Amino acid sequence: MNVQVVNLGEVITNENESIRGHGTFQKDGNLVSSVAGIVHRVNKLVSVKPLRSRYHPEVGDVVVGRITEVLRNNWKVDIGARHDAFLGLSAIILPGGVQRRRTSTDEMNMRNFYKEDELISAEIQKINYETFKISLHTRSFKYGKLSDGQFVTVPPMLIKRSKSHYLVLPNGVLLILGCNGFIWLSIPEESELKIKKISNWFISTTTELQELEDEINENSNKSIKDKNMDLETNNFDFYKKKEKMITKEQRLEICRVRNAVLALSNSFLPIYPTSIMLVCKKSIEENINPKEMIKQKNMIILTSEVKELIK
Amino acid sequence: MFESNVFDVFDFSESNKNEKGNGNGNENEKQKEKKPINPNEPLLSEELESKVKPTLEEDIFLSKSLTGGCRHEIAYPEEWENKENGQEMIDDLKNLEYPKEPATTFKFTLDPFQRTSVCCIERGDSLLVSAHTSSGKTVVGEYAIAKALKNNARVIYTSPIKALSNQKYRDLKAVYGDVGLMTGDITIDPESTCLVMTTEILRNMLYKGSEIIREVQCVIFDEIHYMKNKSRGVVWEETIILLPDKVQFVFLSATIPNCLEFAKWISKIHKQACHVVFTDKRPVPLQYYLFPKGSNELYLIVDEDGNFKDRNFQKAVTSININPITNSLINNNNQSSSKNRRLQQSQDIYRVVKLIVEKNYDPIIVFAFSKKQCEVKAMELSQMSFTTSEEQEMIQFIYKQAIGTLSEDDQKLPQIKKMLPMLKSGVAVHHAGLLPIMKEIVEILFGEGFIKVLFATETFSMGLNMPAKTVIFSSTKKFDGTVFRNITSGEFIQMSGRAGRRGLDKKGIVILMLDERIEPSVAKDILLGKPDSLNSAFHLSYNMLLNLIRIEGINPEYLMSRSFFQFQCERQLPRKKQQIEELKIESNDIKIINESKIKKFYELSEKIQELSVEIQQIRTKPFYSFGYMKPGRLVRIRKIYRYGKMKFGKVKKVIKWNWGVVINIKKRHIRRKRDEMLLEDEKENEEQDNNVLEQLKNNLSSEYIVDVLIECEDLESIQKKAKNKIRKNLNKNGGNKDSNDNDDEDEEDDDNDNHRGIVKIVKFPLSDIYKISKMRVRVPENIRSVKTKNRIIRSISEVKKRLEGTIPQLDPVENYKSTERGYEQTLEKLNELKKEIKQFHLIKNTTQWKEGYKKFLSKIEILTQIEIAEKQLSEYESVILNDKLGSMKKSLESLKYVNTEGIISEKGRTACEISSGNELIITELLYQGVFNDINIYQLTSLLSCFLHKERSKTTPKLPENLNNPFRKLTETAKKVGKIEQKSGYEINIEDFVKSFHPGLMKVVERWTFGDSFLEITKLTKNFEGTIIRTLRGLEELMRQMSNAALSMGNRDLSSKINDGIVKVKRDIVFAASLYL
Secondary structure (H helix, E strand, O other), X not given: OOOOEEOOOOEEEOOOOOEEOOOEEEEXXXXXXXXXXXXXXXXOEEEEEEOOOOXXXXXXXXXXXXXXXXXXXXXXXXXXXXXXXXXXXXXXOOHHHOOOOOOHXXXXXXXXXXXXXXXXXXXXXXXXXXXXXXXXXXXXXXXXXXXXXXXXXXXXXXXXXXXXXXXXOOOOOEEEEOOOOEEEEEOOOOOOOOOOOHHHOOOOOHHHHHHHHHXXXXXXXXXXXXXXXXXXXXXXXXXXXXXXXXXXXXXXXXXXXXXXXXXXXXXXXXXXXXXXXXXXXXXXXXXXXXXHOOOHHHHHHHHHHHHHHHO | OOOHHHHHOXXXXXXXXXXXXXOOHHHHHHHHHOOOOOOOOOOOOOOEEEEOOOOOOOOHHHHOOOOOOEEEEEEOOHHHHXXXXXXXXXXXXXXXXXXXXXXXXXXXXXXXXXHHHHHHHHHOOEEEEEOOOOOOHHHHHHHHHHHHHHOOOEEEEEEOOHHHHHHHHHHHHHHHOXXXXXXXXXXXXXXXXXXXXXXXXXHHHHHHOOHHHHHEEEEEEOOHHHHHOOOOHHHHHHHHHHOOOOOEXXXXXXXXXXXXXXXXXXXXXXXXXXXXXXXXXXXXXXXXXXXXXXXXXXXXXXOOOOOEOHHHHHHHHHOOOOOHHHHOOOOOOOHHHHHHHHHHHHHHHHHHHHHHHHOOOOOEEEEOXXXXXXXXXXXXXXXXXXXXXXXXXXXXXXXXXXXXXXXXXXXOOHHHHHHHHHHHOOEEEEOOOOOHHHHHHHHHHHHHOOOOEEEEOHHXXXXXXXXXXXXXXXXXXXXXXXXXXXXXXXXXXXXXXXXOOOOOOOOEEEEEEEOOOOOHHHHHHHHHOOOOOOOOOOOOOHHHHHHHHHOOOOOHHHHHHOOHHHHHHHHHHHHHHHHHHHHHXXXXXXXXXXXHHHHHHHHHHHHHHHHHHHHHHHHOOHHHHHHHOOOOEEEEEEEEEEOOOOOOOOEEEEEEOOOEEEEEEEEOOOOHHHHHHHHHHHHHHHHOOHHHHHHHHHHOOOOEEEEEEEEEOOHHHHHHHHHHHHHHHHHOOOOOOOOOOOOHHHHHHHHOOOOOOEEEEEXXXXXXXXXXXXXXXXXXXXXXXXXXXXXXXXXXXHHHHHOOOOOOEOOHHHHOOOOOOOHHHHHHHHHHHHHHHHOOOOHHHOHHHHHHHHHHHHHHHHHHHHXXXXXXXXXXXXXXXXXXXXXXXXXXXXXXXXOOOOOEOHHHHHHHOOOOOOHHHHHHHHHHOHHHHOOHHHHHHHHHHHHOOOOOOOOOOOOHHHHHHHHHHHHHHHHHHHHHHHOOOOOOHHHHHHOOOHHHHHHHHHHHHOOOHHHHHOOOOOOHHHHHHHHHHHHHHHHHHHHHHHHHOOHHHHHHHHHHHHHHOOHHHHOOOOOO
């Protein structure tokens, strides 16, 4: 594949036929890049995707964000985009899934749902391209408050879009890969997942990779389904803070995944379940402790296999 | 016999109350009609039959004969039975109590079905109400709204038609105040608690995850039986599936037999109980009359108790004098006869209307099945006046008031000016071609009782609460897009439901005008038949797929597996299995002597048939034969009708003609110029590799039309032939040839039959020619006269005589220098088979054999049925439409709307924004920059092609500036069509391309320029209503396009489109509805 990399202000093309897309502007009949990045062409549309930038939201993206302000009937959420996102009071699910209009009492009690500085997961509902207002919603029970876990940020362009961004890894770690580069790691709600020791896998062929992906998907679906069932019965606890017991082993696994993500980010490699698991596996093979994983020399060792895979 | 005594039953004084209309009037009347019932009285009165455990019999009509009562059944999710407290929950469902503090009170006493419905709503359960049009379902909807308002929950009311939404909005606004309206055209107070909207808007909200969805407690679906609509029905299904489980559903439907099935579906997919309240009681009983063509009398054929009067029916039917022209079998109706017929019909209508008006049974709705018919008939009738001078003044006043909202130019529109005199005489028309404002004026005047005779198309029967005393059907036949057919009983019920105004009339009158004799059974089917079942019309669209792919955690399979379609299919399973079992037993029961031999014979003759078709195809490949289709060439035509669409399906019927003479050959539908181009293409292709050539050869066969001068049988000769045949059979002692025996020699026999038919020029596709002779006869230039035609045909027999009976055929190898692989092998094989079949010649004529063969054929029939049923079974068992989904996903992938992992791309996101035109083509055009290169006038006119749905035969000549973009559109459509075809999606590319019709391009361009509506209507023959619909749709589409352009990062285009919206959105086209 031919990749065209351009600098800010560089002429991309002088063909008259091209139409200008994101990251470009027209000057003297030329199409000029307004960012440094890679040129994408779809039919005649030319756009430039920047190598490093703030998050560019798209409708339907799963994001992790932090509440920064409680407003009259919505929350201001930082999702790392150019603009703040807003989560409306009417865009959340009320306890028990009750369907009704929000009252002023609800507005008064907004802090019972989400307070400042809390982390949430949500979906981009709509983007007003005129005013750049980004609206979020928590469409189902799987979105909402995040607690008892660890938060990591990476450049958003490293997050590889996949069918599901709500994942349970084979080592029992819940992974929410926010498309905005905000990643949440925790332990899923109690469920009967088969959790394998990472050392037991040997990923070498693509078929096994496929199997791994399938397993991750299956696990994720199961846990999320369980969560749904759970919440329908105990719905009032949904917005309450739950103290989960997290064992030392689990903490170590979460830590391992976190540092794997950081290692990938350090090498500017795409972050998705398979790449994360490859790094984790490597760390066990090389006998590197989770806390050792983010040493520069270790990071290079750990990500070498992923680099091979991507080539 | 005129049943005048029946008319006398009416209380004449009633009809004077007409002016009161039907709004509040009927409610007051209802109160008078019924004694008030003590609210504490137990609900389950005698009239109401309540059933909790659903019976196996789904069909309400089968399970119990209804005597105007009400029936209540409950469907609940199956899992409840296994739940801990499931049984309690189920038992609790029976617990219906009329609320002590109802959310709203009504001024009148509720009917049993209304009371039951209110109880169900009060419980918070979902509900399907199935009742006749004017029986008062609205009350149920209103109660649901009142209850939701009381709970401070949002409630959404959806209706299938914008006009209906407007009306509903006005009605509800007057009662509840806190009401908003959202249609594609207009949005008013979207923050209101109660929202009236079209189903499409709700569906789009669900896909967009709108916040309103999370606040809605109750959704009312009015006219849910619209879900069976072929093109739009799927929207209802999507909406119902996507709504959250906690929502209370209230469905209002016309009478449908399978309401319990529907309720079970709801309870299954939303895990909640769904009640069914059904009544087939008509508030005003109906009487059905027949008015035979050309007669002066009305015949009562069904009285108000539903008794069919056979004697009257016979009398009515026999009074129709059979017109020899209309009943003849010959197809070529000449113009004058149809004109005569039309004249006669309008006289008939004139007579009926006069009769009814004299008897004071107005207002009348006359249903005609075409817009033109409505207009013409109304014009003719408006010469009579049905109104008093005061009424005329009132009409004029209301009319002037309404028209006053328009600009002066618009007031001069011919349709507006033309209408006033008609309205003043008390006559009006109502159809989709009218300006929306005119439609509303007619509706208002009709509601006020000023219109005495209304000519309407079927659309008027949809939902609008506009009953009349009398309904007349101007014909029993309607054109449904492909053929003229009798109206179905479902359609009849819907339309006749407009007769009889609740509270005003004691009886409603329905008159059916007959213009040809029909069987009593047919008439009974129409008049007394069951209403149409509510069957799923689920299908997939690209917009649906893209929207579902875009959302995390939901996929198209999820939607499909929960569709009503899937549900209905699954329910078919046991029935299908049983059917297969029965068929198998039946086929095993057929015992045949010598079965193996007969089977052999059957297989042989089938094979021969197949091979000879193959040979014919090779011989007549247009690639070869095209050059031989010169005027004068002798050819033979054979048409083979098959069961199903399979190429080698079982042959149903074969018709052969005598030798004919080629007059002309043409490419189908394509103009001369293209034709020549194509020929050149062919020549070029000859040099290219063989594969392409092969394809070309195969594809062309049905595209060419040959005009053949041929001897056709007329009625007389058919009869004569039949007689001959009988005589021949007698002579030969029944030794007639077996039709399966396909020997060439046999056919030559027929040629010698000297029957004289009509010599005509008939068009055949080239593929129907199965023999091409080496001979040509001379064809004079002018062949119009019958004499010359006959002479040419006679010259054929001359040729035959000279060649001693056989006409030599072209040999593919020798004459076309055919390189066709396998031709000679096929021919050889055929001859071998023919030799083989000869061994059966001896036993073939024994009676035992013949009987066996007959039995065998019926066995084969059953076996094919089993095959089909088994195929269906496997389809039902798998997730429906899976293949289609696969091929659609594939084409999305090849067009780069999703990537190889099935994740939506930027292009796919753009396509998601577009829902009111073909999303694929528009997105393709966007990404090709077509919209960037053209100016806004070209842009709007190009977009009109996506919205203009009415087919007209003529394609207007487009000026260059419009033709260019249109050509790009057709090119893109072809490209996309080809990709779809490659992905295995069944699509007729030619039809697909043609679905974008440039008919209104010029009109829309001029409108964008700023021409007045009057000026643009002069440019086209299309109805004003059509133009307005297109322009309104255009504005909606442009708003979506503007968003799509922004999502691409293309600000210039977006602002260009926004400028265009300002140019388009003006004057009469966007004049506010009178209801608002």
